[in-house]
Amino acid sequence: MPESPAGPVRVAVVGTGSVGATFAYALLFSGLGAEIVLINRDRDKAEGEAMDLTHAVPFTYPTRIWAGDYPDCAGAAITVLTAGAAQGDNDSRLDLVEKNGAIFQEIVPEVVRHNPDGILLVATNPVDALAYAAWRLSGLPPERVIGSGTILDTARFRALLGEHFRVDPNSIYADIIGEHGDSEVPVWSRASIAGMSLPAYCAAHGMTHDEAALAEIFRHTRDAAKEVVERKGATYYAVAAGMMRIVEAILRDQRTVLPVSSLVQDYHGIDDIYLSLPCVVGRKGIEQVIRLDLGDDELEGLHRSAAILKEATAKLDLG
Numbered sequence: 001m002p003e004s005p006a007g008p009v010r011v012a013v014v015g016t017g018s019v020g021a022t023f024a025y026a027l028l029f030s031g032l033g034a035e036i037v038l039i040n041r042d043r044d045k046a047e048g049e050a051m052d053l054t055h056a057v058p059f060t061y062p063t064r065i066w067a068g069d070y071p072d073c074a075g076a077a078i079t080v081l082t083a084g085a086a087q088g089d090n091d092s093r094l095d096l097v098e099k100n101g102a103i104f105q106e107i108v109p110e111v112v113r114h115n116p117d118g119i120l121l122v123a124t125n126p127v128d129a130l131a132y133a134a135w136r137l138s139g140l141p142p143e144r145v146i147g148s149g150t151i152l153d154t155a156r157f158r159a160l161l162g163e164h165f166r167v168d169p170n171s172i173y174a175d176i177i178g179e180h181g182d183s184e185v186p187v188w189s190r191a192s193i194a195g196m197s198l199p200a201y202c203a204a205h206g207m208t209h210d211e212a213a214l215a216e217i218f219r220h221t222r223d224a225a226k227e228v229v230e231r232k233g234a235t236y237y238a239v240a241a242g243m244m245r246i247v248e249a250i251l252r253d254q255r256t257v258l259p260v261s262s263l264v265q266d267y268h269g270i271d272d273i274y275l276s277l278p279c280v281v282g283r284k285g286i287e288q289v290i291r292l293d294l295g296d297d298e299l300e301g302l303h304r305s306a307a308i309l310k311e312a313t314a315k316l317d318l319g
């Protein structure tokens with residue numbers, strides 16, 4: 001079924017574990033999807049989630065939700081990929097590359113066979129390597145294959161900076177770029193409140209620019225997944241909210257600047273790799289990868305991320 005601007009907006013979710021189900025719940029409450037199809041290897045799990053979500057429809061928006069199979073991806077504006085093993089207490093995200101890469105070899109060709117026109121949004125970890133795999137395995141143009149990337153890390157960073165500076169996180173501009181993982185890079189040189197750099201903001205408001213406290217904020221940002229997993233076993237609310245933000249920017253053609261993982265080509269020697277930079281996200285997917293002007297140490301950090309991701313990507317069997 002070709003995409004029809006007049007038809008109901010369909011969103012497919014492949015992998016209905018904690019992240020996929022929470023995303024579907026957030027999507028239902030947004031009213032942005034008229035049809036939500038849930039696909040899972042464990043069919044009962046998808047059916048149970050579809051039933052439970054359908055029971056919430058009277059409190060939300062008219063939405064058709066069902067447990068389906070790959071042919072139901074046809075016509076979906078966006079297919080969200082969250083299938084795969086999650087990170088355990090002692091795993092790094094990169095430990096999952098081969099296991100989840102094999103799952104993507106199964107599911108990505110099935111999705112695009114039935115839906116060559118939609119957008120793929122990948123959240124499965126390691127998200128940068130798997131978004132790259134999804135791009136290569138799908139044969140889709142890179143603007144239509146997006147990884148959630150550091151949208152989550154950036155949200156964590158802004159939430160903690162908001163507490164530190166006692167302002168709404170939405171009033172803070174500060175990005176995390178690079179790998180969604182241990183080598184991610186905080187872009188301190190561009191961080192601002194009301195257009196003022198953080199040191200200038202502090203100087204103007206009688207605050208100390210406490211570099212040790214800010215370094216600690218970054219450490220908690222980078223290690224947040226481990227800190228949450230140690231306590232509750234998994235993370236899903238914030239990532240689902242971040243995925244919703246990407247989906248909203250696409251479906252409403254908002255052209256919002258979001259830090260997401262996309263194909264980076266010819267950027268300061270970084271090439272043919274998925275990692276996060278701020279991107280303009282709209283109806284076509286990645287409308288623009290922003291060529292950030294970075295400080296030397298930030299660029300060095302980004303190169304480190306790119307090297308780690310090249311190595312991870314090389315472990316994928318992409319045929």
Ligand code: NAD
Pocket residue numbers: 014015016017018019020039040041042045082083084085086087096100103106107122123124125126127148149152180234235236239
């Ligand atoms: P989960 O174990 O709760 O759910 C995964 C689901 O995938 C399971 O229900 C499983 O049945 C299903 N699945 C496995 N193989 C499948 C296949 N071949 N086809 C269809 N379904 C299949 O895990 P979760 O907590 O929901 O995490 C899912 C993924 O999201 C993990 O890789 C996790 O690391 C990742 N994650 C990413 C972010 C991010 O910021 N990108 C944040 C949190 C979690």
